[in-house]
Amino acid sequence: MLKEERFKVILDRLVNDQKVYLAGLSALLNVSEDTVRRDIKELADQGLLKSVRGGAVPHAPGPHHFRDRISHDKDQKQIIANKALSFLKDGQVVIFDGGTSAMLIAQALPKDLRITVVTNSFPIASLLEEHEFVEVLFAGGRLLKNSFVTIGSDTIQFLKKFRADICLLGICSIHKELGVTGPDYEESEVKRTMIQSSREIIALATAEKLETAEAFYICPTERLSVIITDQPGGQEAFKTYSELGIQMV
Amino acid sequence: MLKEERFKVILDRLVNDQKVYLAGLSALLNVSEDTVRRDIKELADQGLLKSVRGGAVPHAPGPHHFRDRISHDKDQKQIIANKALSFLKDGQVVIFDGGTSAMLIAQALPKDLRITVVTNSFPIASLLEEHEFVEVLFAGGRLLKNSFVTIGSDTIQFLKKFRADICLLGICSIHKELGVTGPDYEESEVKRTMIQSSREIIALATAEKLETAEAFYICPTERLSVIITDQPGGQEAFKTYSELGIQMV
DNA sequence: ACAAACATTGCAAAATATTGCATCAATATT
DNA sequence: AATATTGATGCAATATTTTGCAATGTTTGT
Structure with missing residues (x-):
């Protein structure tokens, strides 16, 4: 699976759920949490989402915390x-x-x-x-x-x-x-x-x-x-x- | 098979699947991965797709996020x-x-x-x-x-x-x-x-x-x-x- | 303050890219 | 007709990137 596919999955889930967890993505994508973490970091660098402890949230979300x-x-x-x-x-x-x-x-x-x-x-x-x-x-x-x-x-x-x-x-x-x-x-x-x-x-x-x-x-x-x-x-x-x-x- | 034919196949599959793999195309087209890579590079230079590690994805024309x-x-x-x-x-x-x-x-x-x-x-x-x-x-x-x-x-x-x-x-x-x-x-x-x-x-x-x-x-x-x-x-x-x-x- | 969850870093193995080069076929040139 | 020239292709050696793992910090919740 291409890295870009993972990116897409991550962003899609983020739109749907307003949040993603490292553990969930790791299982879904069949890669280690480390990799998911790195993916999220990369997407965060591009400003496409915001990395938070344990997962990620959309970059410009509402005022409240996602949990x-x-x-x-x-x-x-x-x-x-x-x-x-x-x-x-x-x-x-x-x-x-x-x-x-x-x-x-x-x-x-x-x-x-x-x-x-x-x-x-x-x-x-x-x-x-x-x-x-x-x-x-x-x-x-x-x-x-x-x-x-x-x-x-x-x-x-x-x-x-x-x-x-x-x-x-x-x-x-x-x-x-x-x-x-x-x-x-x-x-x-x-x-x-x-x-x-x-x-x-x-x-x-x-x-x-x-x-x-x-x-x-x-x-x-x-x-x-x-x-x-x-x-x-x-x-x-x-x-x-x-x-x-x-x-x- | 002509290079142009390969191009067409690559672009078609890209439209259908939203992604292509080097390995898959290499097998499908009966050419080495190197050639596929070169093809993809050429198409990427024309802006027709985006070359990524291991394959290619459609070139995102969508909303250019400002970052x-x-x-x-x-x-x-x-x-x-x-x-x-x-x-x-x-x-x-x-x-x-x-x-x-x-x-x-x-x-x-x-x-x-x-x-x-x-x-x-x-x-x-x-x-x-x-x-x-x-x-x-x-x-x-x-x-x-x-x-x-x-x-x-x-x-x-x-x-x-x-x-x-x-x-x-x-x-x-x-x-x-x-x-x-x-x-x-x-x-x-x-x-x-x-x-x-x-x-x-x-x-x-x-x-x-x-x-x-x-x-x-x-x-x-x-x-x-x-x-x-x-x-x-x-x-x-x-x-x-x-x-x-x-x-x- | 403690344990658990999570993050970071360094590392090595695997996957993928790049580069240079030799080959071959098609075409152009002599 | 013989010979360069060109461009595409595959191959191999060499980078580079990605990935998972483990050791080591850091944060969080209790």
């Missing part, structure tokens, strides 16, 4: 992403927030859509490179290591200059009374500004984030136009938000 | 990069311009250097992720596809906010009378701003760029503090610039 990630999240989020896409139209200015959910949307974006994207996320900007008709405006600022988003007053100042049609808000906690909240102060600041600069807000939320709250306030629930979630099951939840004029998907 | 391009003409630039590093000290604020030379410097940056980096280049920001003690301030703006730098008035506005110690200026043309010039209008605008925001300018230039000029003016030659170049040969050039108080390396 506590669950891969089945991905499928659910993918469905959410596709729903969100249906709200985007040619000519719009869209703000993408920096989370992994927004990233999946960027990934699924049709190549012929002509929109202007404003974002503070490297991975998203990077994904949109191949989209010929998408203009990317990147918000500068202090770079948050490990998550590849910019934050801080410069970012906020940049975002204030826009009047976007839609803001795709990554996963936050949403609570009917307590509003939309997030776990990190500076990130929440940025999100708040994104919301202020947008006409419509589309929030992406896995079901377990509904009716929960975090430390930092972002905006009142009524400000949302659409909530896209994965479990339509909760009739009550559906009603609750519909009463506020929010469309549930 | 790929660093690898080739590396050596000469690498020497330049190392020279440049000796000018950087803990605590400084350094502006990195977006070229590949600046990228090599970023790559060679010692992990324990504590500096603040201001840049408009994704690749550079991305390279610095692993540098624990480097703070990265990223200049927002319109994203230039294919080169992954931001440009435009937002970028300039961002850069104006700084007073940096050093600006590492990628390769431009330098001419004693005509000053520093660049081939692209908007990029030159950005570079000019970087220079205005910096106390000292270190310019990186391969020897063939000295005493040449491009369309867009960036700054007078005297504004440079140091020129780092690869061929110390030219005694005259050395003198010419030394008279202006510029250090040549």
